[in-house]
Amino acid sequence: MISPAAPFTTVRREPDRAAAQPARWPAHTVSSERVSVAVYAPDPILYVGTVQQLRHRPEIELVTDAHLDTARVSLVVVDVVDDETSLLLKRLRHNSATRTGVVVGTFESGDALQRTLNLGVAAVLRRAEADQDKLIRLVSAIANGEGVLPGDLLAKLLTHVGGLQSSSLDPQAVSLSTLTAREAEMLRLVSEGLDTREIARKTAYSERTVKNVLHEVITRLQVRNRAHAVGYALRKGLI
Known part of the structure; x- marks a missing residue:
């Protein structure tokens, strides 16, 4: 469906x-x-x-x-x-x-x-x-x-x-709500229901790297967990 x-x-x-x-x-x-x-x-x-x-x-x-x-x-x-x-x-x-x-x-x-x-x-x-x-x-x-x-x-x-x-013309208006290509790809995989091991297999990174990348995203976006990060990224058009 x-x-x-x-x-x-x-x-x-x-x-x-x-x-x-x-x-x-x-x-x-x-x-x-x-x-x-x-x-x-x-x-x-x-x-x-x-x-x-x-x-x-x-x-x-x-x-x-x-x-x-x-x-x-x-x-x-x-x-x-x-x-x-x-x-x-x-x-x-x-x-x-x-x-x-x-x-x-x-x-x-x-x-x-x-x-x-x-x-x-x-x-x-x-x-x-x-x-x-x-x-x-x-x-x-x-x-x-x-x-x-x-x-x-x-x-x-x-x-x-x-x-x-207008806000982009302000040199002080630097947004932390951006994602690298690797971060965006990992969040997309999270949104599809993949766990750490499956994301590591898909991206050819180690499970430790996947955990570190997602932890960095969660910290930088100031969200609670992976699901919250996915929701935030979707609302902001980041993924």
């Missing part, structure tokens, strides 16, 4: 349909080809509601559990993009067969929005605006390789990025 760490509901045997796009809705011609869609949601109510809007549309083919990784479009429907959602988005980002859109209740900050986009999300739609037609247009836009972001979220993102650029 999905990433072992993420208890998301996925599409069961639903022979069906849908396509979509948000923000300023340009005129859009729907292709005659059906778009295969996988739906992911942590809440069964969100899952069922989304599937019901898509299932009877001729433009859409909802894929079964056995074929989730072959979907042309993956829709992730959540209240907020939390650590579990980030893990799922990260996994989907590495699947070249699919492009991902997020239907979300809210973003707490521009930083949260930027982290989500950094995880390979092509399009965003607010749940409050996600009626059937907009979902269809969202899916269609994603399938056609387009990026979609509501105007107010784009403004929030630009404000956030502008603030980051």
